[in-house]
Amino acid sequence: MTRHHYSIALTATCILLGVIVGVQYNTVKQQRLSTENQRLSEVTLALNQAQEERDALQKQKEALEKTLEEYEEGTYSGVEIEQLRQFAGLTSITGEGVIVTMNDSSTNMGGDRNAYLVHAEDLLSVVNELNGAGAKAVSINEQRMVGKSAITCAGSIVMVNGVRVAAPFEIKAVGDPDVLQSALKFPGGVVDSLTPWGIEITIRKEATVTVPAYTQTTIGEEDLKEEEE
Template sequence: MKGKVFQAMLLSLVFIIIGFMISVQFKTIQGQNKFAASTNDSRVEELTQQLKNATDEKKTLEQQIEELNKKINALDNTSSKTDAAIDTITQDLNKYKAIAGFTKMTGPGVIVTVNDSDIQPKNGEDPNMFLVHDEDLVNIVNTLKVGGAEAISINGQRLIATSEIRCVGPTININSTTYAPPYIIKAIGNPDTLVASLNIKGGIIETLKYYGIKVDIQKSDNLEIPAFINPINFKYAKIANK
């Protein structure tokens, strides 16, 4: 773009110089014509020839100006096409950034809050069954995806294809950040469809509630889910050659 602007400025400068040259030359010849009135016929003939030469040169310069105008118009057309191509690429880039999770998103959806159970395990019962585990969050996230969720976060961490959800003792590591309960899951999508997916009979929510795990589901008309901001490094995967 900068190169094209420079070319247009250069062509404009050429026009100014050409116009100045034509103006000076005609003024010079006009002055010579006035002087010719007091000179002999040979001098008049010489000045007449100079005027003819100047007229021919003027025609040549006008043709050059016309050619330069054509080049400027061609540059303008090329610039417009380039701008349109850049706009299309920018739109595609923003779309794929949103799909990949690198853009903050807003929209309707649901908020699912999950917390450990307050029930004390009876003799012989596994106390881990009454705590929220990584697999529980994974199952909730997968259920939301099946329900059409378009963007999901847990405790403010945007989930993308490479996000990890794994237990670290009594806490859960999400995107390399450790969190303790409660876990707040936000999902953008059709609220009714998402709630129906979560509450399906025999699904993850019903299973969690069986063990006293506290689950609260709220619909929202306007959720905000942040962009994924952590660096991504591929150790083994490489872009395949065409």
């Protein structure tokens, strides 16, 4: 092979390698964008489901408010009043249960960082699973979840009951530890859906878990306090 032919072959090889590298780069880039879009789609779907479950909780809240109105008319005993307070989340509850810790992903894959953060929808999904599994009480970073509670976020800022909370998120739930843990680890459930994104989730079964009382003013709360006095 002459020097001229060798130069042509070398140039052609370099061009071919450049094309291959370019194709591989674009392929990886498209895969990453597709993965991020999938995560955002999953968050949107979770949000829609969470909103439906929130509406159901809203109906429960309205039923509770009606019950409290009946109490105000003097149709309930002291024992029933205490039960109402517990149901409304106005008293702390202690018992066996689980503590779930959620933290943002520590994986740096580039692209949209928001895809690897714990969002309000993720927290609400966990809370809904715990409630569906029979949790008697649930809190997020010491904020008690009740029928009127709201979990919202703007970017990386998460608000629970109007209070700003930040990762790591500690979710406490009082109830049967085995049932609560199984509900979260159910195949295809909330843990499985978040793990691929590097979201760190740990679930600890505890013999004693204390969920604090709801600290915001609710309908009938002042009347309940006056009745106790």
